[in-house]
Amino acid sequence: MTRRRVVVTGLGCVSPIGLTAEETWQSALAGISGAAPLTLFDASLVPVRFGCEVKGFDPTRYVERKDARKMDRFTQFGVVAAQEAVAHAGLEATEETRERIGVLIGSGIGGIATLEHEMHTAATKGYDRISPFFIPMMICDMASGQVSIRHGFGGPNSCVVTACATGTHSIGDAFRIIQRGEADAMAAGGAEAAITPMGVGGFAACRALSTRNDDPVRASRPFDVDRDGFVIGEGGAVLILEELEFARQRGAPILAEVIGYGMSADAFHITQPAPGGRGAARAMRAALADAGLEAESIGYVNAHGTSTGPNDRNETAAIKAVFGEHAYRCPVSSTKSMTGHLLGAAGAVEAMFCVQALRDGVLPPTINLDSPDPECDLDYVPHRKRVQQVEVAVSNSFGFGGHNATLVFRRYA
Numbered sequence: 001m002t003r004r005r006v007v008v009t010g011l012g013c014v015s016p017i018g019l020t021a022e023e024t025w026q027s028a029l030a031g032i033s034g035a036a037p038l039t040l041f042d043a044s045l046v047p048v049r050f051g052c053e054v055k056g057f058d059p060t061r062y063v064e065r066k067d068a069r070k071m072d073r074f075t076q077f078g079v080v081a082a083q084e085a086v087a088h089a090g091l092e093a094t095e096e097t098r099e100r101i102g103v104l105i106g107s108g109i110g111g112i113a114t115l116e117h118e119m120h121t122a123a124t125k126g127y128d129r130i131s132p133f134f135i136p137m138m139i140c141d142m143a144s145g146q147v148s149i150r151h152g153f154g155g156p157n158s159c160v161v162t163a164c165a166t167g168t169h170s171i172g173d174a175f176r177i178i179q180r181g182e183a184d185a186m187a188a189g190g191a192e193a194a195i196t197p198m199g200v201g202g203f204a205a206c207r208a209l210s211t212r213n214d215d216p217v218r219a220s221r222p223f224d225v226d227r228d229g230f231v232i233g234e235g236g237a238v239l240i241l242e243e244l245e246f247a248r249q250r251g252a253p254i255l256a257e258v259i260g261y262g263m264s265a266d267a268f269h270i271t272q273p274a275p276g277g278r279g280a281a282r283a284m285r286a287a288l289a290d291a292g293l294e295a296e297s298i299g300y301v302n303a304h305g306t307s308t309g310p311n312d313r314n315e316t317a318a319i320k321a322v323f324g325e326h327a328y329r330c331p332v333s334s335t336k337s338m339t340g341h342l343l344g345a346a347g348a349v350e351a352m353f354c355v356q357a358l359r360d361g362v363l364p365p366t367i368n369l370d371s372p373d374p375e376c377d378l379d380y381v382p383h384r385k386r387v388q389q390v391e392v393a394v395s396n397s398f399g400f401g402g403h404n405a406t407l408v409f410r411r412y413a
Contacts (some may be wrong), residue, residue, distance in 0.1 A: 003179045007412060008355050009252040010089025010240030012081035012189075015349055016052035016233050016339050020084060024339075024349070025356045028364040029385045033338050035216040035231050038195065046200045048209045050216035052233035052340030053195055070133050071146065072111030077236030077345070078143030078191030079150065086151055089240040089252055091185060093152040100184040100246075102155030103148045104174040105238060106166040108344025108399070109194045111138035116198055143191045143236070155183040163399030164304070165263075166190045167237065167347030168407055172261035174241050175407075184246040189348035191236030203232060206271065208308065220341075221368035222305035222334035223312050223376040230306045233340030237348035239355070256355040259392075260293070260408030262286025271400050272310055277318025280304075280396065283404035284322045287394065291408040295323040298330055298408075299390025300363055302350045303380075304398045305334025306341055309373075315396065316376045331388065333381040337367045347397035351407055354393040358411040361389035 011021040016034025018024030027034075034052035043049035059068040059076040062083055068076060082105065086092075093101055114137040118130050136142055141159035148157045156177050160169045167190030174188035194200075203209050210229040212219035220231040247254055264286065266279035273280065288295060304315055320327045335353050342349055357363050362385050369382040395407045 004181060005244040006175050006178045006241050006258045007244050007247050008239050008255045008258065009242050009247050010085040010091065011255065011352050011355065012083065012085030012088065013235070013237040013349060013352055014054055014057060014077045014081050015235040016054055019057060021352060025353065028335055028338055028353060029362060031338065031365050031367045031384060033217040033367065034233065034340055035219055037216065040195050041197055045197050046204060048200055048204045048211055049213045050219065051195050051200065052231055054235050070137065072114045072137045073193035074107050074111060074191045075143045075146055077193060078105045078238065079146050081189060081191065081236040081238040082147040082187050085187060085238040085240045091240055097184065098152050099154045101153040102177065102183040102186045103144045103153050103157050104160065104170045104186055104188045105144040105147060106160035106170040106190050106344055107140040107143060107192055108161060108163045108166045109192060109199065110140035112194050112199050113196045114138045116196055147187055153187065162403040163401055164341065164343050164346055165397040165399035165403040165405040166344035167349070168351065168395060168397035168405035169263065171239055171348060171351050172263065172405055172407055175258045175261050178241055178243050185240065185242040187238050187240055189236065189238035190345040192343045192345040193234045194343055195232055195234050200232060210307065218368050220307045220337045222307045222337050222366055223372055223380050224369050225371045225373045227307045227309065227312070230308055230336065231340035233342040235342050235349065236345050237352050239348065239351060254412045256358045257410045257412050258407065259410045260287040260291025262290055262406045264404045266402030266404065268402055273314040273398060277314035277321065279402060279404045280315055280318035280398055281321045283406045284318065284394065284396065287406035287408050293392065293408065296326045297392050298394050300357060300393040301330060301332040302354050302393065302395045303332050303334045304396045305336050305366070307336060311398065312373065313375045316378060319378065327378055331363050331379050331381050331386065333364055333366045335364050347395065347405065351395045354395045354409045358390065358393055358409060361387060363388055
């Protein structure tokens, strides 16, 4: 069976470094860090007192106040990002198309702020005072559901939950749905808002977070020998994917083509990557095979690059295992050095960066890379953006539980 071609026609984003896709991209190219002291709650409650919060976000600028109050913050991010992406693509549901347009927006954690709030209500006021909106605000699929309802998209509607690989799996699964002919367009991505006392406290308890409370801006330092953990972030990103002819017929802007998707399991440990990055390598090989490309064709890799020792070393080893000598010629960068780690939304934001890099011929940097780890010896585009046109880009995401996902994008010309 001939597989249908899938293109990207719209981008939307709410991030710690911008409230739109373009603002986020320009901040990344400028090497701006989103890390700062926490303001969403009393940070004295937790051992890590900084993160990458979304700043200046007012959901009522985009959603009626009564509707915003019925959404957890992660859902608000997903709804707003999707609204921008849909407008960017000029995508509108009609009687003829509405059942052929779907939504697949995932979240790694979902409405943890709502959960904490309602647990406090139950403990202090009684269980009969729990909000009737508690469950629909908390569950992970609600960003996807709300976007479908708001835009009238009646096609496939689902939600991926694969920890920090969620955003990449969401886009990859949406890509497959269109390829198979089950939809003509999909709004796909991820949303997360886990900067809460339990969210920060939980990641701190498993020693995953940087503890540079006195120097937040320099805390996220992927591939650097002095890294000490990731910086938690929040936000959302949505890409509009369409079947090529469907996009052409309606005159949509075509930003890039999705040409490959691979996934694998480490089958090793709940939080630690498999030795040598062997699971990550399988995902990359699967994505390249799906795209029908050799490793030498890849011009840029947006790494998972969390700023943790196990991830950075094993991802570097995986890239070397798959790319061979080409690994030393292929630029690799971690935009988490600026955005922090957006957990379930990370892969969607980073896929967006790949599309923008292909579109503009500019590669975003890895900031704070002052002293590279000797085991991390690739070209990580340190400190400053690089003007370089590439034809094919790869985006990697790996999640707790051993989930690995890789996407391959090609410049559309």
